Amino acid sequence: MARALLHDYFRSSAAYRVRIALNLKGIEYDRHAVNLVEGEQKAANYRALNPQGFVPMLEIDDHKLTQSLSIIVYLDQKYAEPPLMPRDPADGAHVRAMALAVACDIHPLNNLRVLKYLTKLGIGQEQRDEWYRHWVTEGLEALESMAAPRAGAFLFGDSPTIADVCLVPQLYNARRFSVPITPYPTLRRADESASAIPAFAAAHPDRVAQQEAVK
Numbered sequence: 001m002a003r004a005l006l007h008d009y010f011r012s013s014a015a016y017r018v019r020i021a022l023n024l025k026g027i028e029y030d031r032h033a034v035n036l037v038e039g040e041q042k043a044a045n046y047r048a049l050n051p052q053g054f055v056p057m058l059e060i061d062d063h064k065l066t067q068s069l070s071i072i073v074y075l076d077q078k079y080a081e082p083p084l085m086p087r088d089p090a091d092g093a094h095v096r097a098m099a100l101a102v103a104c105d106i107h108p109l110n111n112l113r114v115l116k117y118l119t120k121l122g123i124g125q126e127q128r129d130e131w132y133r134h135w136v137t138e139g140l141e142a143l144e145s146m147a148a149p150r151a152g153a154f155l156f157g158d159s160p161t162i163a164d165v166c167l168v169p170q171l172y173n174a175r176r177f178s179v180p181i182t183p184y185p186t187l188r189r190a191d192e193s194a195s196a197i198p199a200f201a202a203a204h205p206d207r208v209a210q211q212e213a214v215k
C-alpha cells in the first residue's frame, strides 16, 4: 500500500487537525504543500482532486478523502488506537458537539475566502480584524462553557479526543490574530496538555514550516 499523501498548507487549521490525527494514529505520510496565499487550491489540477478547492485532502488506502472531520472519523474507525472518540454514545455526542462548535461555527466564518470576500465588499483591515475577533471570541466563550463541566486534562477527561484535535489549531489561530484567550482556563489547560504530546507538537505550523525550509 502506498504511503498516505496529505495535501496541506502549513497554516491551514483544518489541515493542522488532520496532521495531529495522523500523528496520533502513528500513520506515516508525505505532504504536498498547496500554497493557499498564491491560490494553488483553485488550480484545475487541484480541483480535480478536491472540487471544493480546500485543503486538507488525504490520499490513503486507495481513497481520496476530503473534509477534515470526515477524514479524522475515517482514521478513527480504520485505525483504532488511540481512540479519538469515547465509545459511550452520549459521551461521543458531547465530544463531537465540541469539535463541531469549532469546525462548523467558528472556523468557516474566518476562512481565507471569507476574509477575502469581505475585502471585496469594501471592508477595511480594521473591521476585518474585528469580524475575526468577534466570531472567535463568541465561539471560544461558548466552548469554554460546554467543556468546563466534564473536562479533565483535556476537553473531555484525561486523554485527547477529536475535540482537542479541533481546539489546538483554533487557539493557534486565535493567538496569531491577537484574540485574548486568558478568559478560557479549560481551553488553555487542554491546549497545554496537548502541546506536551509529540503528535500535537509535530503538527504545529512552525514545525511544518521548518521542515519545508529544510527541503
Ligand SMILES: N[C@@H](CCC(=O)N[C@@H](CS)C(=O)NCC(=O)O)C(=O)O
Pocket: 011, 012, 013, 014, 015, 036, 041, 053, 054, 055, 056, 066, 067, 068, 069, 103, 111, 112, 113, 114
Ligand atoms: N470544512 C472544511 C474546511 C476546509 C477549509 O476551509 N480549508 C481552508 C484552509 S483552513 C482552505 O483550503 N481555504 C482555501 C480558501 O479559502 O480559498 C474542512 O474541515 O476540511
